[in-house]
Amino acid sequence: MIRMENLTKVFDTPGGDVTAVNNVNMEVPAGEICILLGPSGCGKTTTLKMINGLIPKSAGKIFIDGKDTDTVNPVQLRRNIGYVIQQIGLFPNMTIEDNICVVPDLLGWEKAKSRKRAAELLELVNLVPSAFLKRYPKELSGGQQQRVGVIRALAADPPVLLMDEPFGAIDPINRAVIQDEFLKMQKELKKTIMFVSHDIDEAIKMADKVAIFKDGILEQYSAPDDLLARPTNDFIASFLGQDRTLKRLSLLSVGDVKFGEEYKVHGEGDLANAIGQMKELGHQNIVVTGPQGRARAFLHLNDILGKKGVIEEYRQALPAVANVKEDLKTAVSTMFRHDVSWLACVDDDGFYKGYITQKAISHALSAIYRDEKQNTLR
């Protein structure tokens, strides 16, 4: 847990005092990723570097796991905080193994223990230890160096991690891969992470909480979905971009907006039942399931109105399905690709789980605004 109280930094420059960070109060709960976001010069990096004392603070208090950092020797403090910088900063004169073991060595771990830990960490990021331990940083690609930079910060298993644009220096494809790896790692490690970024999409993807800074002031501190749905002022709204509602698509999953799981027919069922269900649901299509409950096909209302016979004769193949775990961005993309306005939802094993429609998606995205309008009307 990281807590800041009235944190302030005033730089004494030849042109007069410049307040880089102005009275910031915030708390990062244990095990969460907090991303500091904002235009350059907004004070986000200064805030981060005050936590491990790389930049001395002018006023205020910082607590890590409830302990006032002023009471700890800065060198000791830093050894218990993982730190990743934008330029990666692997030491070129040391092997990968020695780079990873820098902090364990400073803490006086036994060699055997720290070297074993280095090998484990390399495996964690899919680098073969036997091939990499004895190499030097210059012999690694940018992406590999970045991974080593991150695991080096984890080597002594610190509870808190500070990262200054850790994925900024790599190409977009590698960045996405490393971000995913990192999120997977974080799921198990549950570190308290404070992370500086200037990439909104990165923040939305990775953060539990986003803190937006402007001119040293913490403008808004909330969960990514909340931020996109309810920016508290015009600066934040414009910083997030005109397409911020679309950005929310990647935050919601298909499972969040699907409906009508109980509306389905079997191949042997009769047409009247199907028509009845469609009317009840208010939807012109219905999914036909197999004997186990897997989504097999669908019926369209116009094909069966006034017809007689069994469902089997009128059913059509499903053009595509949406997995309930997918985000809405993927589902919408599938809809557009197949030129349809709805999809059947399935789980990992293909069992039918409900419908997702374009209408339901736009309804979900606008729900928050609607609630607020009603609140102000009352």
Place this chain on the structure above:
Amino acid sequence: MRATTSVLLVFAAGIMFSLLLLNNDGLLIQIWINFADDVDFLIRQHIYLVVLSGGLAILIAVPLGVWLSRPYMRKFAEGAMQGLNVGTTVPTLAVLALSMSFLGIGVLPAIFALWIATLLPIVRNTYVGIREVPGFLIEAATGMGMTRTQILLRIELPNALYVIFAGIRTALAINVGTVPLAFLIGAGGLGELIFTGIALDNIEMMLAGAIPVALLAMLVDFIFLQIQTWSISRGVNPLR
């Protein structure tokens, strides 16, 4: 690359020596017979001057360069480096003459002058080498909890070592080549044969001094090349 150059140099020197041997009726053998005792005596003096002045220069210059590179010295360091740069342009013969006018004649003023001449390139390279270690490495090291001394010993010096060694090699090349001049202020060394040979127009005597000086310079550079190659981490060493 450097190794190839050294091999070529040795090869060229070999051809030159063979030509001398063949064309001038065994000139080298003549020299050997006539001057072996002199060379044996003088080369010891010569090596003594090199080791003492060069060793003292390394011992003083590296810490001095490190000290100038410290953040609290930043204000003075640039001025000091300018001074050192001016110092290196003074011809070593002039340094010897100046030294003699303060300290008289003999070994002491010679060592002092050689020490000054050797000092400057090492200080400069140590300072520049450490200053060129990227700031973000220092930031990373600080952020990971290294103390200032640990940063100097584990990060700054190892990363600057290649440049420092380049300075030492340059300085020692100057040193070995300047030692013959020390004879002029009464410190002995192989310069005795060279200058006396010139004065007497005695080519054999001149070569008896010049050839060992040349070999000694190559040997010293070769030794330090080996140290440079094998003592510096492969991660920051272009030689490996």
